[in-house]
Amino acid sequence: MKSLLLTLTTLVLVAVQIQCAITGQQYCNRYMCITGQHDSDKNLDTYTLQPPSGTNIPVSQFGWIAIGFGTSMISTPMIIAWPNSDGSITLSQRKTNNHVTPTVDSNPPRKATLLSSSSFSNTSTTSISFTLPSNSNTNSTNLIWAYGNKNPGSSSASTSNLAQHLASGNTQISLLANSLPSPTTTNGNGNSTTSNRPSSSSNPLSDSGSGLGGARGGTSKTVLIAHVACGGIATMAILPIGILIPRISRGLTMKRWWFPVHGALNGVLAFGLIVAAFGIARANFTGGFNSTHRKLGLTLFILSIIQTLLGILTHWWQPKHRLQTKSGRGPVNFLHMLLGLVVVGIGFGTVWWGLDEEWERWSGTGAPSVGWKVGWGLVVGITALAYIGGLYLLPRQLKMEKERRHWASSISNGRGHVHRNGSSSSKIKSTGSSLPPPPPPPVHHSHSQSRADQPQTSQIPHSNTALPPPPRRLPPRI
Template identity: 30%
Template sequence: MCPSRGRPRLFNLERPLLLFILAACSASAAPSNADLIQYLGGKATGQSLKTPAYTLTLLANDEKVLVSYSYDGAMKEVGWMAMGCGTAMTDADIVVCWPNKDGSWTLSHRSAPSTVMPTLIGTANKDTADSSGSLKIVRKLSSSSQTDSPAVVTFERPLKLGSSYKGKGDAYQLQRAINQPLIYAYGAKNPGESAQDADLVQHALDAMGGTYLDLSASFSSSSSTIDPPLTPVRGGSGAGSTTAASSENGPTTEASAATSSATASSAGLTVPASTSGSSAAAGGAAASTTGSSTTSSAAGLMTYSNLIFIHAVCAGTAWVIFAPCGALCARYARGPPGTTVTRFPWHFDV
């Protein structure tokens, strides 16, 4: 017997093991910007927003939109993640996703008449598609192992939902334009079942909020996440307009003066009273107009970090300057010792 015959047999055992390890490593890797863009045919517009709940990415081509939720933790730690098209929870078009123990994801398409638990749109099913048949999970762009971190779920939807869609409100029809109103939320408690109409435990107030998305912004494999704008921003571009130099921190695209004018007059964000404790970061972009075009520039003042800084400055000024001055004024208003001070009533009769 040739002594070298045992070596090929050992190699035959090592090769499948190596392939298994490589496949496992590949499966645990979160989808990149390039993966999302490739799925849409190699070119897309949109943005990636770093919300307090999770990272939300929406990319679009002329026909469909790819939506990706990325939670900074393992798949087994995820409760539920949700996004809604609209300025408030009432009548928003809401998509909730949560992981199951078998490595699958549930896609639950819902709506709510007020700030109550959203209920299912259509009839529940056990497919990767939602109950309306308009949305579906993209498995190859979603996590599938309980240890995958970050935990990512991606689904696709048409840019324009069909006439048979039974959702409420008017914000569910997306456009490749600036200032698409969105809400988002995260619930720490997993429903514990895969049924699309499963009950949801309410999210915390610091894990929800509202924002605006520029679905026309230039997007590439090197684009980074940005702070979610709390109010409508100026600038951006409509689909098909000429694109100027792009920026990783926000849209720097060219739009018509009419689009800019409409954007500047758009209504502000409305958040339900029960969710006013949102800690959503805020961002914006200033715009400069030249001729018939508008180009967005640096981020605006209304960012979460700037608000914290302004609050600290105002609080410090109040305690260091105004509080001592108020005490001194009260002391000297009494006059010298033994002086009688006339005290006036808090109201006057007319």
């Protein structure tokens, strides 16, 4: 009896030890499930890729499925798998240095081995399992994932061509977690089996089909749309309009109606939306500044702050100094105009790289359609042509500014006296405006004198105040 109890106790302890030696976690979205397991005794990791629970994809409709160990497609070791028509499974380890079709990696950092006993593909569904040597960080493993619905049509791991994925994204799992699910799965023979692994009541990494598993705290697709809306409206609409209005209007009129419009658009609306887009991204998406889109977004955020401060400095504080031009503009004015063009250009670039490298990672709907990039090109082209057209009005703007300066100077040099050029001016009362009033209207000549006989005398503007007579020359003293 004692020996029987000892044997049973030993078996229980061995079973518990085996159970505790294998840990892991599962991540699922509406396209695929990734189950990662870590065997601490063998120092071996096992990954199983399969359709989500309740979704059966027969081999005739299955394309390919893949995971990568990193946060971005670039320079990330990937394992791509697909079933073949004869029921076999192909594993292909690949890598890429850009957002293009990855090529075969002849020397991967970890060699994947297909688990033939656990992998199958039949008329019901497909499940692919493989093992890898464990890496140093099993507590927090960054993964990218992708699913394509077009099968390569070849069992060759090195020469098969891959069609673009239908959906992709990234996530993070802990291979040391004790939250492996216990779903009912279908094995290669079509029989239902139940796993005895411990299950977690809730999977914090599941995105409930949103395709945003890499976002912090199970962020929904609504957050992604909010980020895109704020950034896209600011950079593709408000900022371009905000620089075109002053550029064109100053060449058409001397009225400053454009200034409050320009300040409201760029200094308030666009700046506020850029700050909101940046804050949403920092609060909800992991990975840091590891892509061109994110680096440009950070640059845009910083330059927008500087540009707003320069705008305030330019339009509300203009001390006179020796570097000012005749028009009253100084280095800060020109820096403000130049930086405005730079900010608009960086905004365009941020949107382009967001479409090119971020949308497919976070949206779960694959790469954006060509129409989005065509629309981007149209906005950029129209903005560039409109700004160049505004530069065509620059000589007219400079001429009008020169005429106004000349007239304002003639007003300030005399109070109703006749000048050498034959013009005259009346005493002008200060109106509190920084801009002088428009030039006076021409004088109406007397009907008693013909135009040919009219002497070249001064033209006196209409005024309610009579001009003082010119001083008389007194005779010399005797």
